[in-house]
Amino acid sequence: MVARQHRRGGAAFAAMAVAGVVATAGGCAGGDGGGGAPADERPGREADVVRKAADVLLAAGSSKASTSMEMAAGGTRVTIRGEGGYDFGRRMGKLRVVLPEDPSGADEHRPITELLSPDALYMKNRGAGVPDDKWVRIDSTALDDGNLVTGGVTDPLTAAELLRTATDVTFVAEQDLAGTRVRHYRGVADIVRAGRQASPYARAALTSAAKGFAKAAVPFDAYLDDAGRLRKVRHRFSYVNQGRTVEVASTTLLYAFGEPVTVTLPPSGDIYEGEIGT
Template sequence: MVQQHRRRGVAVVAAAVAVAGVVAGTGGCSGSEGAAAADDRPVGDPAAVLRSADALVDAGSSKARTSLVMATGGTRVTIRGEGRYDFRKRMGQLSVVLPMDPAGADGHRPISELLAPAALYMKNRGAGVPDDKWVMLDSTTLDDGNLVTGGATDPLTAAELLRAAKDVEYVGERELAGVRVSHYRGVTDIGRAAKRAAPYARGALASAARGFAEDAVPFDAYLDDEGRLRKVRHQFSYRNQGRTVAVASTTLLYEFGVSFGVRLPPKDQIFTGKIKL
């Protein structure tokens, strides 16, 4: 069911193996006066949300900023990432910055992450992993499908989640980083998204459907005039040591078409020992 009207418009999780130690711790209808844009497409087309992953693949690549926020026990924890993503190769690279420890000191050097279909690679992981080694995780075996494990949500997987969006509402237009975008709000379902997503994302999303406390994921999505996802915020409910933790994941995409390459580490650089949690 799709609705179109205006209305007014926390939060990293226990990052399983990746960033584990960090967390264990306006009214009325929009009307017809704006029904057509200059290109004769309808203003505020909620169906565009369902196609946003395809629009990203058509765009090729972009830069990305990510944020994962959790509030637990009166403490707000934020993990931030920045990097680039190739939507056609379904690969990306991020530098993820962990929060300061309770004493105010930096908790960790930035973690280098490589995102690949069904896999996450991390360097500077710490916790017993040598500095020159990478940790590799199979996304299809993670309880969250790597939606939050690495301290960031894979940008293309974030868009694939929207293929199961329902009750999508057009909130209105706004400017985001100098770009006109359409703001949509709705709820998606991890289990349904796993069935509707592109083949590369199905295994990870199916794993997430089993691991999250709730399949229903409220979201806010911001699309530009070409249907490309510029910003998306998901609100997950994650199980952590018997508790349900609310996690807000935000992904910001910009500078589409940027050129870069991602090379996965060779086998002799993959750490095979035990990780200290």
């Protein structure tokens, strides 16, 4: 496949980092303290606690992040993993993303550097024909999945923004997550409503995402600490690619809150404008 950036038709680029991997294939947490309001444990308030997750992350400032994205299609299951950090105030992150090994025995994929920003995804070491010193820039609002799965990573703050639409929320249990006490909640988010209810910076991407998923309902498991900060969230998406439904489970772990995260977007001269192959 060859894709061209800067086109909505180029949303087929989603197949490059995620669905393309499926096609070729056939927790950390700290005990650090921090701000945020304590979770409200009064009966019937579970949904309110979960819906506030994005606001509490914004107040936390920044954190380290670990991600995993599991996909299943045609009996094949693959996992993409990422490590890095996220600046919630600037709504920007930097992650090192590792693609799964190619079962055909081909050379191992190089790790991809991904820069997340409110309106675009930047990737280095992704796509045949892209020079080693160049970046690929993808307009998040031009992707049919709103960049929830395209890069193999769900933007951590966007993942929390989805929780603003949480319904049918139930408290599961208190448990230990790598040494931190967390409360486990389970419920369902709605991509369509998220496009209307999310913070302004996330609405365009989430509105676009509503067009690329087989179901608007997104089941989730969310784990919040005593300060109400989202420590772990797992969403289960049903994504449509080339007429097939791909089941995607995206998990994000957040820890080391308040640790500085530096993200510098590449200058325009470092952005590749040519054709990109898988």
